[in-house]
Amino acid sequence: MKGLLKFITCGSVDDGKSTLIGHMLYDAKLIFTDQEKALELDSRIGRRGGKVDYSLLLDGLLDEREQGITIDVAYRYFTTEKRSFIVADTPGHEEYTRNMAVGASFSDAAVILIDASQGMRIQTRRHIRICSLMGIKHFIFAVNKMDLVHYDKGIYDRIAREVKKFISEFETDSMRMIPVSATEGDNITSYSMEMPWYQGETLLERLENIELVRSSVQEEFVMAVQRVSRPNYDFRGFQGQISMGEVSIGDEITVLPSGEQAKVAGIYIADKKTDTAQVGQAVTLQIDREIDISRGCVISKDIELKAADMFTVELLWMDDEILIPNRNYWIKLGTKTLSASVINIKYKIDVNSGEHLPAEKIFKNELGVCDIVLSEKCVVDTFERNKDLGSFIFINRITNMTSACGVVMHTLRRSHNLVWQESDITREIRSKQKNQQPRTIWFTGLSGSGKSALANALEKRLVAMGKHTMILDGDNIRMGLNRNLGFTEEDRVENVRRIAEVSKLMNDAGLIVMTAFISPYKKDRESAREIIGQEFFEIYVSTPLAECERRDVKGLYRKAREGELPNFTGISSPYEAPEHPDMTINTEKLSVEEAVDLIIEKLSAK
Amino acid sequence: MRELTHLEQLEAEAIYIMREVAAECEKPVMLYSIGKDSSVMLHLALKAFYPEKPPFPFLHIDTTWKFKEMIEFRDRITEKLGIEMLVYTNEDGIKEGINPFDHGSAYTDIMKTQALRQALDKYGFTAAFGGGRRDEEKSRAKERIFSFRNAQHTWDPKNQRPEMWKLYNTKIHKGESIRIFPLSNWTEKDIWQYIRQENIEIVPLYYAMERPVVYRDGNIIMVDDTRMHLEPGEQVEWKKVRFRTLGCYPLTGGIESEADTLDAIIEETLQAVTSERTSRVIDHEEAGSMERRKKEGYF
Numbered sequence: 001m002k003g004l005l006k007f008i009t010c011g012s013v014d015d016g017k018s019t020l021i022g023h024m025l026y027d028a029k030l031i032f033t034d035q036e037k038a039l040e041l042d043s044r045i046g047r048r049g050g051k052v053d054y055s056l057l058l059d060g061l062l063d064e065r066e067q068g069i070t071i072d073v074a075y076r077y078f079t080t081e082k083r084s085f086i087v088a089d090t091p092g093h094e095e096y097t098r099n100m101a102v103g104a105s106f107s108d109a110a111v112i113l114i115d116a117s118q119g120m121r122i123q124t125r126r127h128i129r130i131c132s133l134m135g136i137k138h139f140i141f142a143v144n145k146m147d148l149v150h151y152d153k154g155i156y157d158r159i160a161r162e163v164k165k166f167i168s169e170f171e172t173d174s175m176r177m178i179p180v181s182a183t184e185g186d187n188i189t190s191y192s193m194e195m196p197w198y199q200g201e202t203l204l205e206r207l208e209n210i211e212l213v214r215s216s217v218q219e220e221f222v223m224a225v226q227r228v229s230r231p232n233y234d235f236r237g238f239q240g241q242i243s244m245g246e247v248s249i250g251d252e253i254t255v256l257p258s259g260e261q262a263k264v265a266g267i268y269i270a271d272k273k274t275d276t277a278q279v280g281q282a283v284t285l286q287i288d289r290e291i292d293i294s295r296g297c298v299i300s301k302d303i304e305l306k307a308a309d310m311f312t313v314e315l316l317w318m319d320d321e322i323l324i325p326n327r328n329y330w331i332k333l334g335t336k337t338l339s340a341s342v343i344n345i346k347y348k349i350d351v352n353s354g355e356h357l358p359a360e361k362i363f364k365n366e367l368g369v370c371d372i373v374l375s376e377k378c379v380v381d382t383f384e385r386n387k388d389l390g391s392f393i394f395i396n397r398i399t400n401m402t403s404a405c406g407v408v409m410h411t412l413r414r415s416h417n418l419v420w421q422e423s424d425i426t427r428e429i430r431s432k433q434k435n436q437q438p439r440t441i442w443f444t445g446l447s448g449s450g451k452s453a454l455a456n457a458l459e460k461r462l463v464a465m466g467k468h469t470m471i472l473d474g475d476n477i478r479m480g481l482n483r484n485l486g487f488t489e490e491d492r493v494e495n496v497r498r499i500a501e502v503s504k505l506m507n508d509a510g511l512i513v514m515t516a517f518i519s520p521y522k523k524d525r526e527s528a529r530e531i532i533g534q535e536f537f538e539i540y541v542s543t544p545l546a547e548c549e550r551r552d553v554k555g556l557y558r559k560a561r562e563g564e565l566p567n568f569t570g571i572s573s574p575y576e577a578p579e580h581p582d583m584t585i586n587t588e589k590l591s592v593e594e595a596v597d598l599i600i601e602k603l604s605a606k
Numbered sequence: 607m608r609e610l611t612h613l614e615q616l617e618a619e620a621i622y623i624m625r626e627v628a629a630e631c632e633k634p635v636m637l638y639s640i641g642k643d644s645s646v647m648l649h650l651a652l653k654a655f656y657p658e659k660p661p662f663p664f665l666h667i668d669t670t671w672k673f674k675e676m677i678e679f680r681d682r683i684t685e686k687l688g689i690e691m692l693v694y695t696n697e698d699g700i701k702e703g704i705n706p707f708d709h710g711s712a713y714t715d716i717m718k719t720q721a722l723r724q725a726l727d728k729y730g731f732t733a734a735f736g737g738g739r740r741d742e743e744k745s746r747a748k749e750r751i752f753s754f755r756n757a758q759h760t761w762d763p764k765n766q767r768p769e770m771w772k773l774y775n776t777k778i779h780k781g782e783s784i785r786i787f788p789l790s791n792w793t794e795k796d797i798w799q800y801i802r803q804e805n806i807e808i809v810p811l812y813y814a815m816e817r818p819v820v821y822r823d824g825n826i827i828m829v830d831d832t833r834m835h836l837e838p839g840e841q842v843e844w845k846k847v848r849f850r851t852l853g854c855y856p857l858t859g860g861i862e863s864e865a866d867t868l869d870a871i872i873e874e875t876l877q878a879v880t881s882e883r884t885s886r887v888i889d890h891e892e893a894g895s896m897e898r899r900k901k902e903g904y905f
Contacts, residue, residue, distance in 0.1 A: 239625050271657075
């Protein structure tokens with residue numbers, strides 16, 4: 001008996017994915033009688049007018065049954081005499097591409113359905129690309145609905161040529177074409193009487209016969225540490241699942257990123273003490289000396305692995321919010337979670353033609369190749385060599401949604417050659433010399449809310465107190481450092497990034513910095529906080545819109561109301577108020593001097 | 607090197623998941639329902655952290671209508687393993703006299719779903735392991751391993767977070783939580799084979815024995831105590847029966863069986879022509895009832 005095969009069924013909407021799997025299970029007597037009965041009952045009210053609607057076996061959500069579509073991936077488990085299987089049946093709609101990708105990341109093989117009367121469609125091509133991106137190397141193309149084209153060999157041959165041409169772009173271990181009818185059952189589990197011209201395997205036979213190439217003997221060993229177990233002073237173990245090779249007691253191992261070495265002193269596979277463990281097993285390792293190892297470190301042997309903070313990736317964007325360079329996300333890679341951003345979109349991939357298109361942003365369900373940078377170095381490998389250390393997800397820092405998934409193509413040399421230069425004089429020494437605590441006081445609020453007036457008054461007071469300060473004003477910066485930036489979303493993100501980096505440099509110099517920018521978006525202020533660190537002090541100037549508009553110091557509200565200024569914050573573009581600012585100041589209720597008193601009080605208390 | 611067996615792969619996956627939760631989630635708990643799946647999950651938790659004890663407590667939602675043998679088993683296992691077992695009952699439901707005979711689906715809602723939500727809120731758990739498997743039911747087949755719940759404990763099946771490779775997203779806001787199903791990819795057959803392989807102790811109700819039962823609406827219901835109302839014409843009979851799943855005794859149907867050893871149970875499971883959920887009286891409502899309950903916060 002062969003090992004487990006995990007496979008996915010995908011393809012465009014209505015190409016018959018759920019029906020195909022439903023029919024296969026039904027034919028092979030792999031469903032229970034109560035489910036069969038429920039299926040036959042459900043079919044009476046289903047879409048096939050009383051005939052068995054096999055898709056109802058898989059479309060388990062109420063919305064799916066009502067709308068007659070697949071929304072999310074369903075998993076089914078079955079065993080034949082030759083093999084056990086897990087099948088991930090995935091949605092065809094473009095809207096639910098992310099759910100299809102979930103199934104693909106789980107699978108070793110893909111069954112791609114193509115409607116014989118339609119041929120390859122854009123979703124078919126998108127799915128093939130995503131399967132390949134997620135690491136699938138075995139493909140079966142089931143040309144479905146052959147009954148609707150009178151089992152015509154000519155039509156099948158034409159589609160076969162089209163598929164072969166398309167798939168030649170990808171690296172595959174095996175590829176087969178099978179003409180089928182999912183509703184009628186042709187070439188699913190038994191040969192079709194209607195297509196004597198097809199002599200190959202049936203779909204089920206093909207699935208039973210796929211040979212997964214298992215990695216043979218490997219010298220190298222790699223395990224990312226999930227957790228350190230320290231139940232008492234006598235025991236310290238490092239827990240994880242081995243992702244490459246094997247390890248034995250006495251082996252000399254290297255811990256990354258530190259590069260420190262030690263010998264393996266004890267191995268547990270789950271709770272069993274052993275001498276050796278191998279790829280796939282969940283283990284606890286003990287070593288012979290005290291070195292610093294925590295979650296996210298990698299224990300390795302006989303393999304060249306590097307820690308990098310900059311690399312090139314291919315990713316699938318899955319969030320409604322578009323990908324914009326320089327915005328901050330959480331990245332989860334291996335067992336490490338860090339802050340990361342895309343610094344450069346190299347190109348998008350046209351899902352149809354494979355063409356590389358220049359791009360400034362990436363939209364939902366698009367594929368792209370980008371350079372990303374991490375907040376600190378992390379052990380990575382290429383996806384090709386090590387799936388566990390070469391795959392990642394991006395998590396939106398505000399919504400916590402999983403925004404993207406991707407694979408590491410290669411690390412960038414720069415990250416090895418660029419070394420942060422420490423100087424002998426530190427920020428602490430510089431600020432001590434000035435006898436002050438550096439800060440970046442970030443004023444945010446509507447235009448005309450009083451940010452600049454407050455910053456000015458505060459600076460005067462601080463200088464009078466003998467402090468060393470600097471003001472960064474929105475308009476002034478745009479006339480100099482940021483004069484090449486406009487007001488598109490990407491430019492706005494870059495604008496904030498530069499201001500935050502400059503503020504940080506000034507904090508390093510020991511200065512107290514005040515910034516006065518509208519900075520209307522929560523995530524941009526979050527990015528600034530991320531760059532600046534604990535010196536960041538957010539003051540929300542909460543003067544209401546009506547009052548700002550009444551003041552209209554620069555005459556901008558009038559212009560915006562007359563439609564002369566598109567994307568004007570508060571009028572035609574939103575302002576997202578901070579939820580937990582360090583302080584809130586409403587200039588309707590406080591005079592400037594009263595406000596400054598409060599700020600000074602709060603700053604010295606902190 | 608060799609290819610790991612099917613059970614070894616499933617075991618390693620479940621352990622990886624449990625360790626991720628222990629490493630990343632703030633306040634986890636493991637639901638313990640005393641059934642075979644819970645027994646397997648508990649066994650895996652002991653293995654995953656060995657020689658450490660599982661770094662989280664266990665929680666049993668007691669409806670007060672469980673089989674007597676289940677409660678005895680729970681108390682004995684807790685004592686034997688030295689684990690922390692929290693037991694929670696919806697006292698409001700008890701005061702109102704909510705019971706499975708008179709209150710139908712309201713009973714499940716109040717004594718199970720509401721009780722679970724109350725217990726999770728009371729202790730402030732941010733992550734809860736459950737023993738659900740995808741082969742049990744169609745809406746479960748659609749659920750992620752790390753299943754996000756909002757502050758009202760609601761599951762939104764149309765907007766699940768993508769779950770790629772082994773990269774589980776555990777980020778939540780205050781009040782939200784995650785349900786984690788480490789046995790997602792196990793089948794009923796896998797559970798039984800693993801119980802045999804690992805020699806895991808299970809409640810004796812799974813083995814066939816002569817028990818007092820009545821036949822009701824096509825189900826075989828055990829008369830576990832004097833609270834059982836008999837309908838006119840019903841007779842208590844002694845039959846050799848066993849249970850494929852365990853829950854509240856008035857809502858759990860047994861099957862007539864001679865299988866009184868693990869081997870015989872596995873043999874019977876392999877031959878089974880109906881799914882195990884047929885023995886759960888509460889699942890027999892219309893299509894989608896499980897999904898509705900899950901949306902309300904049921905496990």
